[in-house]
Amino acid sequence: MQLKGAEILLRCLQDEGVDTVFGYPGGAVLPIYDALFESSIRHILGRHEQGVAHAADGYARATGKVGVCIATSGPGATNLVTGIATANMDSIPLVCFTGQVGTPFIGRDAFQEADITGITMPITKHNYVVERTEDVARTVKEAFYIASTNRPGPVVVDLPKDVMERSIDYKPEEVEVNLRGYRVMKGYNSGQVISAVELIKTAKRPVIYAGGGVISSNAAAELRELALKRKIPVTTTLMGMGAFPGNNYLNLGMLGMHGTRYANYAIGESDLLIAVGVRFDDRVTGNIATFAPHARVIHIDIDAAEIGKNVDVDVPIVGQVKEVLQGINQRLDEVTEYWEWHQTIDRWKEEYPLRYGNSCEGRIMPQNVIEKIYDLTRGNAIITTEVGQNQMWAAQYYKFEHPRTFLTSGGLGTMGYGLPAAIGAKIGRPDLPVIDIAGDGSIQMNIQELATAVQYQLPVIVCILNNQFLGMVRQWQGLFYGGRYSYTDMSYQPDFVKLAEAFGAIGLRVSREEELNQALEQALQVTDRPVVLDILVEREADVYPMVPPGGSLSHMLGGDEI
Amino acid sequence: MRKHTLAVIVENRPGVLTRVTTLFRRRGYNIESLAVGETENPSISRITIVVMGDEKILEQVTKQLYKLVDVIKIVDITDKRSVERELVMVKVRADVNVRAEIVQIVDIFRARIVDIGKTSLIIEVTGDSAKIDAIVESLKPFGIIELVRTGIVAMVRGEIK
Numbered sequence: 001m002q003l004k005g006a007e008i009l010l011r012c013l014q015d016e017g018v019d020t021v022f023g024y025p026g027g028a029v030l031p032i033y034d035a036l037f038e039s040s041i042r043h044i045l046g047r048h049e050q051g052v053a054h055a056a057d058g059y060a061r062a063t064g065k066v067g068v069c070i071a072t073s074g075p076g077a078t079n080l081v082t083g084i085a086t087a088n089m090d091s092i093p094l095v096c097f098t099g100q101v102g103t104p105f106i107g108r109d110a111f112q113e114a115d116i117t118g119i120t121m122p123i124t125k126h127n128y129v130v131e132r133t134e135d136v137a138r139t140v141k142e143a144f145y146i147a148s149t150n151r152p153g154p155v156v157v158d159l160p161k162d163v164m165e166r167s168i169d170y171k172p173e174e175v176e177v178n179l180r181g182y183r184v185m186k187g188y189n190s191g192q193v194i195s196a197v198e199l200i201k202t203a204k205r206p207v208i209y210a211g212g213g214v215i216s217s218n219a220a221a222e223l224r225e226l227a228l229k230r231k232i233p234v235t236t237t238l239m240g241m242g243a244f245p246g247n248n249y250l251n252l253g254m255l256g257m258h259g260t261r262y263a264n265y266a267i268g269e270s271d272l273l274i275a276v277g278v279r280f281d282d283r284v285t286g287n288i289a290t291f292a293p294h295a296r297v298i299h300i301d302i303d304a305a306e307i308g309k310n311v312d313v314d315v316p317i318v319g320q321v322k323e324v325l326q327g328i329n330q331r332l333d334e335v336t337e338y339w340e341w342h343q344t345i346d347r348w349k350e351e352y353p354l355r356y357g358n359s360c361e362g363r364i365m366p367q368n369v370i371e372k373i374y375d376l377t378r379g380n381a382i383i384t385t386e387v388g389q390n391q392m393w394a395a396q397y398y399k400f401e402h403p404r405t406f407l408t409s410g411g412l413g414t415m416g417y418g419l420p421a422a423i424g425a426k427i428g429r430p431d432l433p434v435i436d437i438a439g440d441g442s443i444q445m446n447i448q449e450l451a452t453a454v455q456y457q458l459p460v461i462v463c464i465l466n467n468q469f470l471g472m473v474r475q476w477q478g479l480f481y482g483g484r485y486s487y488t489d490m491s492y493q494p495d496f497v498k499l500a501e502a503f504g505a506i507g508l509r510v511s512r513e514e515e516l517n518q519a520l521e522q523a524l525q526v527t528d529r530p531v532v533l534d535i536l537v538e539r540e541a542d543v544y545p546m547v548p549p550g551g552s553l554s555h556m557l558g559g560d561e562i
Numbered sequence: 563m564r565k566h567t568l569a570v571i572v573e574n575r576p577g578v579l580t581r582v583t584t585l586f587r588r589r590g591y592n593i594e595s596l597a598v599g600e601t602e603n604p605s606i607s608r609i610t611i612v613v614m615g616d617e618k619i620l621e622q623v624t625k626q627l628y629k630l631v632d633v634i635k636i637v638d639i640t641d642k643r644s645v646e647r648e649l650v651m652v653k654v655r656a657d658v659n660v661r662a663e664i665v666q667i668v669d670i671f672r673a674r675i676v677d678i679g680k681t682s683l684i685i686e687v688t689g690d691s692a693k694i695d696a697i698v699e700s701l702k703p704f705g706i707i708e709l710v711r712t713g714i715v716a717m718v719r720g721e722i723k
């Protein structure tokens with residue numbers, strides 16, 4: 001069958017089960033857009049390629065499918081870069097197609113030429129330049145395979161214009177993946193699993209430390225089984241929120257820099273750390289030398305390179321988190337143990353709950369906003385965040401019940417992630433309310449995507465915790481730079497209500513606590529367009545408790561008294 | 563800290579060498595020597611890398627390299643019975659009155675003179691690191707004008723029985 005490269009590309013996407021792509025057109029991808037014109041694949045037109053990449057990422061995180069995005073060559077491709085790096089740091093499966101100048105022009109600094117494979121080499125799981133139309137189908141197949149298996153990640157496929165234009169005789173049955181250097185991990189070392197089980201059986205103060213790997217491996221049920229069987233307390237990383245039900249009495253909330261005191265204290269006292277799908281990031285461990293000083297460590301991860309990277313491990317287990325946990329669960333019987341351990345933890349919970357004071361300015365407390373959002377949605381919503389204080393308060397005060405309901409840029413910390421990710425999430429999960437918990441600074445980084453949400457009638461809710469500050473940076477300046485607020489005051493800002501209205505969204509200002517509930521309820525009723533809530537919050541509220549950078553988890557600042 | 567010699571078997575595709583070296587740079591590992599070329603199978607290249615580091619660093623290097631899709635296999639041949647070779651060319655200052663002395667050194671090391679200029683000689687020598695270092699040291703007093711090394715290549719020896 002004679003088909004153009006671009007037509008083959010779309011067929012291959014359909015074969016991969018892709019029904020939605022996010023993109024932005026341009027000269028080098030004209031052949032692809034021409035083929036899309038008559039295709040049954042739905043194309044969501046963003047307003048900036050960074051937004052497009054984050055939307056594909058949000059879609060992937062919310063659904064567990066591979067997110068797909070398309071951008072043109074040169075500036076289109078370079079605009080994707082932050083989105084690709086964001087997905088790479090958080091191990092999110094994306095396949096990004098970039099246009100490229102025609103093969104005869106490559107290397108000649110042609111109009112809108114950028115070496116996107118060179119640029120993205122360190123921030124992708126793998127990338128390709130497709131040099132012949134004959135290679136399109138195989139490359140697409142490999143790209144999806146690589147993006148979605150083992151430790152997931154973004155794959156860039158660069159498509160020169162002439163490769164997309166040329167027609168060849170396409171024989172789908174002859175497409176073969178050829179990856180000698182890439183094997184999908186199956187199974188695990190059962191000797192190691194037995195060692196882990198033995199450690200669990202003899203531990204007195206075990207803690208499960210669960211991360212994004214539990215979610216990407218779809219292993220929340222297995223994690224719950226393990227925790228409940230033995231009554232093991234669970235703390236999650238930022239990326240692991242939702243891996244274990246927020247309301248369960250065993251849940252200690254987040255650990256690390258802005259974790260709960262009781263989670264961090266539990267790590268400090270624990271004699272067995274069961275680390276599942278985590279990478280011992282510095283925001284989690286603080287001073288690595290004093291992290292979990294009394295604990296033996298079981299580390300379960302699909303990526304062998306993560307094991308032993310930052311801490312020494314007693315029982316390493318490389319494998320799919322889901323399979324390994326099943327293996328452990330099979331070998332463990334149900335017993336209620338650790339009675340004293342639970343008592344200790346309960347005492348910490350009582351003594352050091354998450355808490356915040358009253359406003360000094362009669363303004364709304366930002367933490368209170370998150371609590372209200374939780375009261376109204378009870379974990380049955382997708383929460384995305386921007387970056388900064390808004391993100392940390394969301395993680396602290398919202399109780400996530402389900403995996404894939406908390407979408408945040410954890411590894412890269414990308415301001416401007418939340419709104420486009422919310423758009424992608426809403427497209428993937430139209431059945432759930434989707435709320436972006438935003439900061440006044442971050443939201444201005446991809447505010448243009450409101451137009452996308454309006455165009456596709458997506459009722460995403462943006463809650464701007466408006467403190468008129470780059471709050472998190474201001475907090476650090478307050479704590480570590482003598483209160484010199486150098487360029488973090490953002491009181492010069494647009495009227496977010498009018499801005500929302502100009503885009504065709506609904507804008508509401510909330511300046512008093514009494515208005516908060518009603519505004520949120522009203523926003524949750526809207527079904528056909530985005531809503532922006534400009535919530536004026538306490539300007540100088542800080543995120544507590546806090547482990548100062550490089551400090552140890554047992555020495556937290558704040559949150560112990562009001 | 564010690565030297566490790568890794569044979570990294572990779573797909574013979576454009577960009578593979580960049581992927582490998584980018585990885586070393588990004589993770590802060592130091593390459594002491596690197597040599598690359600096609601193998602008996604034209605679709606496969608072999609990169610011989612000598613890297614300095616303790617066991618932990620080496621483990622990380624190996625695991626991170628394995629994550630590259632184009633890396634097929636890695637063999638640490640440091641502790642294996644292996645043959646290691648490097649080729650070096652040295653252009654050395656050689657007036658008529660010292661030539662005999664240089665020729666003597668060349669003979670001792672079983673090196674070769676591959677070019678004779680008016681005031682200089684080019685000497686080619688193949689061997690393991692120890693031999694190369696030794697001849698370079700011996701030639702230094704004459705004045706080394708230019709020196710180029712190919713980087714180490716290595717191969718595990720065949721079974722004896």
Ligand SMILES: Cc1ncc(C[n+]2csc(CCOP(=O)(O)OP(=O)(O)O)c2C)c(N)n1
Pocket residue numbers: 386387388389390391413414415438439440441442443465467469470471472473
């Ligand atoms: C793209 C990008 N630029 C800069 C930063 C550094 N940064 C981290 S938090 C923050 C402040 C964010 O301000 P805002 O969105 O208002 O959130 P708040 O902390 O006030 O809740 C900044 C500038 C970042 N994370 N990402």
Ligand SMILES: [Mg+2]
Pocket residue numbers: 439440441465466467468469470471
């Ligand atoms: Mg702010």
